[in-house]
Amino acid sequence: MSDGTRKTRARSASVVGILLSGLMGGGFAAAPAATAATAPCTRAVTLYNKVTDPTSYKYVPYAAANTSSCYLDRGMSNSGVTALQKNLNSCYGYKLATDGVYGELTESAVVAVQKRVGVKADGDYGPHTRDAMKWANYSLSTGARISCT
Template structure:
């Protein structure tokens, strides 16, 4: 009888130890809407005639810019990042990236250079800290019928 209670106590202690050794999810990860899955023009300023927009990587929901991506990602969300790196950080990254939508070693290297310039964590991954610190190209979109979106030759 004494051995059963000792064994039960050992099992309970082992279970508690296992719970305490299980790492908690990172607090910052909770702030993400999920992986970036597409890109979207988001208006950040408008006048009577023109909407000024930025082309952001977003998670699956509309306007969810708090997403993340890293090497291996592919799609329009990567193209949005590559365009921003080329247009806003040309002198930092050196050779312009091919805007192919593939987050490979060249995109990762360019992003690390920009992260270093911005004095943020240099990990080559795109997330909230990088998105917030980066400047993004501004596009002008006239409201008139038949108007087309054009790069406004500035970053903000």
């Protein structure tokens, strides 16, 4: 199940539980979701790794809650999508427009990468996809891509 679908289902289950609780006179409350839904990636951040390579950085999708444990899916448009597109181009050889729009081509690229790295190929970017993907390391001094790890 995609991260976006999981979030929608968890929200729906909570709403149904609240409605039923009200109809039944408060006899029971909504059960919490089995796993907390992740937030949408709404921005991109530059991550510096001062321990393993203090001369490089990674540009990754991030949530407003200051975490990279977030999701992106078709129809979204923001700098988090731009970071994903840039990485798909840099590490996987795509030639996506880095326009920040998660459209058909970005979704197709994500599906292909998901198949390649062995995660569920649903076209939605989330923590499992993030952890399995290679990410580009860029030079602090020149901005050039050094490697993908």
